[in-house]
Amino acid sequence: MKKRSLLIAFSLLLTLTFLGPVPAFAADHSPRSPQSGGVSTLRADEYVTYYRVYHGVCQYRIWNATDGVWVTPWLNCE
Helix, strand or coil, rough: HHHHHHHHHHHHHHHHCCCCCCCCCCCCCCCCCCCCCCCCCCCCCCCCEEEEECCCEEEEEEECCCCCCHHHCECCCC
């Protein structure tokens, strides 16, 4: 009985040694992170133009959707 318990304990220890926890690293899939291989790629900024009529005057403003900032103030349309 003692031999059998020792054999089971040894087998469990051996199994846990090979099937133990595997280290995992989180992958960053954001558009600004370098792609696999450590090579970064350049991407063009995405711009969106917004229009409005303010006191009867057509105006526009440009939004940088990539960085999330306004590029220009309100400008009159020509």
